[in-house]
Amino acid sequence: AGKSVYLRQVGLIVLMAQIGSFVAAKDAKIGLVDRIFTRVGASDNISAGESTFLVEMQEAANILNNATDKSLILLDEIGRGTSTFDGISIAWAITEYIHENPLVAAKTLFATHYHELNEMADLFPRIKNYKVEVREYDDKIIFLHKVNSGRADHSYGIQVAQMAGLPRFVTNRAKEILTNLESKELTPYEIKKEKLKKLAGVEMNQISLFEFQDDKIRQEIGDLEIDQLTPIEALNKLSELKKKVKQDEKQ
Structure with a gap:
């Protein structure tokens, strides 16, 4: 839907504005930052024997240990390289640490597919939910390329897989399995x-x-x-x- 592109766009605009360059907007009010931290994609480090998840956690550790309240943090899908509950727990704890630690408390954009994290907006005063607008039509999805306030209650992975050309048997079976899993979902x-x-x-x-x-x-x-x-x-x-x-x- 464009979440990752949106994060990169924000990072580039902040950098361009701070060096006095052209900003692709009618107008912009952007504060100064001391550093821009990003975790927007990771791959394994074969030569060092490091898995994709380990690399991701090392990048996250670098951010949490060095960011200040004047930094900009861009996080994309933290915790996806492990089990679902481990990933949710790590993503929640990282978000809570950034919010609650006065030495960090940086401006942060965090893109995630963990819908459980939506609840944090009700628990923490400075956390807000935003969603990329999508419309469903005739079992298909249309990306509107708009970001509005509010929470996204479900993802469109199966529809995207269908758009990518996966066999109809696979996507139909995936829908059946998803329905079954959601009906039996346990905390x-x-x-x-x-x-x-x-x-x-x-x-x-x-x-x-x-x-x-x-x-x-x-x-x-x-x-x-x-x-x-x-x-x-x-x-x-x-x-x-x-x-x-x-x-x-x-x-």
Whole structure:
């Protein structure tokens, strides 16, 4: 839709204005910046054995460690080189750091497909959402090349793939899978609870802890705060309870 081009355009205009060059606009009011930091594309560094994601994180670290409140930061798709939840967490934390750290607090443009980050505009006073306008028509998309305030609630990756010429079977199947995933989408907290439920339901050598008549073990189970346990801690606790049950059976 043009987000990356928009970021590059802003960086170029600020640079051109600051050196006294022509600016491609009817008029412009642009403040001075001490540096322009960009993270708008990365590739792996084969000779150094560095993955694309590692290179991306190194660039992000350089920005966060050197930017000031007079800098301009342009970030494009931070966190996309890892799992979805890891990427969202990193992108959120970086945005929060720039906003909250008074030594940074730089003017920042951050383009992302993580719609969860839209919520930050409701939580932080200086964060604003903007979107690139798109119109859907007859199962196709039309890029309007306009940027307006507001939040984008979904992406158009499948439509773009269709425009690029992917076989119709692939794009149709992708739509089916997307619908299925969206209907079953869980938050990280819900995923954790689901895992713990499965762990709690595992039969340990056909021993049922809840059928065993032992008030101490029942009390211990009742006192467990499931929401505070990691999956590994839950497994360790189940193993501990299993040993206690076996010991009581031998007595």
